Amino acid sequence: MRQAEAMLTISQLAAYAGVTVRAVRHYHHIGLLAEPGRNQSGYRIYDAEAVVQLIRINTLAAAGAPLTRVQELLDASPEAFTDGIEKIDKDLRAEIRRLQRLRQRLAQLAAGDHPALPPSVVGYLERLRSIGIDERYIELESNAWIMIVAQVPDQIDSVIADKHVELDDPVAVRLYQLLSSALDWSVDDPRLVELADCMEHLMVRAVEAGETGDLGLDNQFLDLLETSADNASPLVTRLRSILQERGWNGWIRAERTPTNTVHA
Amino acid sequence: MRQAEAMLTISQLAAYAGVTVRAVRHYHHIGLLAEPGRNQSGYRIYDAEAVVQLIRINTLAAAGAPLTRVQELLDASPEAFTDGIEKIDKDLRAEIRRLQRLRQRLAQLAAGDHPALPPSVVGYLERLRSIGIDERYIELESNAWIMIVAQVPDQIDSVIADKHVELDDPVAVRLYQLLSSALDWSVDDPRLVELADCMEHLMVRAVEAGETGDLGLDNQFLDLLETSADNASPLVTRLRSILQERGWNGWIRAERTPTNTVHA
């Protein structure tokens, strides 16, 4: 009777330690918290030691330690215990940093930013935007770059550097502006000729500069643009035929005729 | 063929988005990410849109949103979407604060502090320590207080205030010092008489002051001390008989004989 007064029921214990009754029973079940004595009716009765132990368990578990690890720690020597806590604390700090970085990503998501393109690519798209390229075209580019980055993530920065060099040529700027506005052209728009001129100009320069287009990946990129453009508009068919009339074989790829092929 | 070059396999997709292949398939399974097309051999092939979507999913899920909630958000209007993100961010901030508080608790655990006693009790134990009480006795007190707090958490501060008043009496201080050192006494230690004197003194004062000991909880506390003391040492038996010879009935409780009972 005296004993009983100084003892706690499971719900009192749980409430004190800030856990659920179910959790306490779970801890008993897996042997993490020793089964206490029972009273005459089979109720578990707990003493202060159980409270202390349960609070220890809860603290460690709440900090993210798996219950098996908690078990180990509680059984360990004091040094191993503090070592273990230090480790958990380290993980905790890492987790906090992770969550903080995540908040930034969330903010970008909310702002509608395109996620997960490397900074170099984002910078390049910014530059396109700054020369007045239509947002829809940027979207096409963005998607294309995602695929490229997915396939060759490590070469991306050098590729982007090349693209920046390309944009130093006013003709290239003009080309992108035309491509962008071409999204709204009708099939027989006369500006297509100017577009073809720009392309030819750039292709000639590329051949002169000895750019064989053999990066492998740049080819992929061009294939890609080609594909999406093909799907996008019949204008492309016209463009292709214009260039073919002038003796250009591949569309964007710089090779002229079977006679003066640039690469095998 | 052109198509295929601009497409990703499931492992490429997963790697790009920073998730496992299994997770992607899981998302397909629960309808969170649309099943893409297949190539001739039945492989799933993904486009840029899938990458973007998967990164959105991963960001939200990593932030702790349940996948069903992620689903809802992705299907929701832009306003609902940003609202939802705001909510998630709020939860994230709360989680970060929780983890930071947890780091403090962990530090206390590592330091060997007694966890989860309210500040008032900790202060009281400090005071006992400061008057030279043995650490083992403090441990007994600590356990006792845990049980008390567990049973009546809201009255604890006023109880502790009373205890502080009690300790303003030098006799009480002396009593605790004797109790503390009694842990090492042999059964027939002569200082037990002084201990009994102190107790009697305090009990007389209590009766004079009209303290009926009717807090209900204070009684519990005393029962408790009594119990643990009983278990602790045969000295208690002697002490009890000494006090009974002097006409004191209950041990620590302030009631003298059947004739002048203080409470019903």
Added chain:
DNA sequence: CTTGACCTTGACGCAAGGTCAACCCTTCAT
């Protein structure tokens, strides 16, 4: 003497994947 709040064990459910198994493609070095 009946409520209503606890307690008991036992069993199933859940999220968010991990981890086989058993099999089919593709590719590359031999």
Added chain:
DNA sequence: ATGAAGGGTTGACCTTGCGTCAAGGTCAAG
């Protein structure tokens, strides 16, 4: 051309840390 490596496919069970019934026994209060 061949066979091993290294993708991919479905399907089904395993895991963690409990939540949530179900089907009762217990206990204090009106």
